[in-house]
Amino acid sequence: MSANSQNVTYSGSGEQDHENTEGAVTEVMSAKCVKVPLDEHIFALINKNNLVRQEEPLKCSSNLIDKVILNYIIVKEILSNLSWQDKLLCELVCTTWNSAVQTLRREQLGPGDFVTDFRTHSLTCGTVYKQSGKFHNNPLVVMAFVNTSGFNMSCQCKLIKPSPCLRPCKKEHCLIDVVHKISCAPKDCMNIIRSDYTTYMPLPQSVTFEHTLTNLKSHPFIGGLYIPVIPDVKFHTINLKSNGNMQDDFYNTVDEIAKERTFKGVLVYVTDKYLLRSVEDIVFLNYLKDVQPNVPYALGGCIIEDTIFEQRDIDGIVDAVNKGNDFISENLISIGLFTIPKESPCNEYNFDMYSFILESSDWTKAKIQQAINEFSKKVPKFEYSVVIKLSCVGRDQKHKWEQECFRAVFPNTRIIGCFGNGEIGVNHPTRPPPVVPTNCVKRHRRDSGPQFGIVYSYSTVFVYIGWGKITLP
Structure with a gap:
């Protein structure tokens, strides 16, 4: 693709899409790494073939x-x-x-989480994939947060537990491809976010809880979140790949969605290929306020290494592994949007999203705990909920404390996310501006200014997603 080309990808993941699902992989002896084949019964279903079994x-x-x-x-x-x-x-x-x-x-509307952790295993003695439970429902979206050292790793099929192939083959598989196959084949709804550091905090009763990450760790790690299809809710993706008409492409796609849908929450990942020279480079996200001025929405994001929001890029990852190269997408900014119908008579499943920012001035443990407690009192407690945590690496040792405080007031909520070098967010519900003493030095690199209120530094953004019965108002 040329440097001047534009590409916007828009997809509504509430509907089943089998068109781009890969077929069974033919073994090529010269290949180091091969695509993971679909189970034969799923492959037959997608292609509407009769499956004859010798049983x-x-x-x-x-x-x-x-x-x-x-x-x-x-x-x-x-x-x-x-x-x-x-x-x-x-x-x-x-x-x-x-x-x-x-x-x-x-x-069966409960979320799930999964992990491939290399702390207790190596590529020579085996790699274990775990998930919190069986994924009962069609996925709305599957988010995988992967650090750089775990992104391109591959492993022999026979050493991956459970084996991604019906009968373990003699080939190697890219571990991201394995996760894609297990969690969301035959539906292409996986978003991969690559960052140097990730965070992962499952529920205490889950088999994945022993792999919790609360501090900056660099060992290879893949952690993910599984959100099932929720009636009336859709997840849309926008990939911006060129500076040329970036804002117009975003405006046009948002306008098209807004004709029939209401935005409840937005996740934004700015790759390091699109460096923010000033806050004006990302302020076009505020266009959502013009589209629905009277309906608040959640917003969270950060600057990370790379994203994969198009499933055809999974093939590119496998090719890069074979060539010994890092896979780098063309994405400058990747955006995920959750919407509900405008004309729906009622929000039957109570789907809603909220976002909350711990700013640079929220530095002491007392301030962090107080801010999180205040947020918890403003939002309802849902039967099902997850949290995306997007934090600055510069908050030092505050990460563990922030997650533990959040878990204390939301004990049944999974927390997952990554660390970046600049955060994006809004407070929904609104939060009073922090009071900073005149003799106190603010810990930040740049001030976004009250006219924008969208880009922060040395901060943490929590995006809370809830649905189902409301257990506490």
Whole structure:
């Protein structure tokens, strides 16, 4: 792509999209790393092929089979334990099974998290992928936060647990590709954010909790968040790849979405290929205020190394691994937007988003705890919730304290994110401006000014996403 080309990618992930799903991979002996193949039954479903299996069926009473297949309560109980990929197949069996699957999609709305941590393993003795539980529902979006040392790592298939292939092959796989296949195939909805340092705090009762990260760590790490499809909610992506018409491309895409949708929250990742010379370089994000002046929204972001918001780039990662090179996308700014319908009679699933900024003046433990407690009193507690934490590396040893304070007031909320070199955010709900003594030196590199109120330094931005029943007002 030439330096002057423009490219905006817009996708609404609330709908199933099979068009770009990869087929089964043919083994090429000369290749060091190969794409992970889809399971044969998923591959057959996507391509609408008949799958002939050389297996002897179990002998069972036809009367018993009919009772099981046609009993809605039994069917629903059985299907509730399946992954969402397998539910895609089951909903095609009959109307009873289809009805059970649709009901489960409305009931199984809990988020999940996953991790590939290399602290206790190496590429020679094996790599373990863990997830907090079975991903029951179709994904709305899967976010993977990856540090630089873990981004391009690959491993022999037989050393990856669980094996990404139905029968472990003799090839190597890029570990990002493995995560993509396990978590969201056959749906392309994975956003990858690469940063030198990541943060990850699952729930204490989760099998992934032992891999918690609260401080700056540099060992190879892949952590992710799984948000299921929530009725009426869509996740859209915008990739800005050229300085030429960047703002116009953003305005046009936002205008198109805003015709029928209301923005609830925005995540912004500015790559280090688009350096902010001044706050004016990113202030065009405030256009959302013009689009919906009377409806507040959450906003959080930071400056990081790179993003992958287009799934075709997964192939580029595998190619880069084979060549021994780092994969670098063309993305300058990647934006994720959560929306709900404008004309919806009610927000049935109570989906909402809030954002909160710990500014440079919130430096002492007492101020951090007080600010987080005040935020927790202003937002409702949801049945399901997750938090994206985007923080400055320059906040020193405050990261662990901030996360522990946040966990204390939101005990059932997963926290995940990354560290950058400049933060983007708004306070929703609004927060009184900090009172800074005249004899105190503010710890920041540049002042964004009250006219913008969007770019910060030495700060932490929390983006709180909640849905389902409201447990506390």
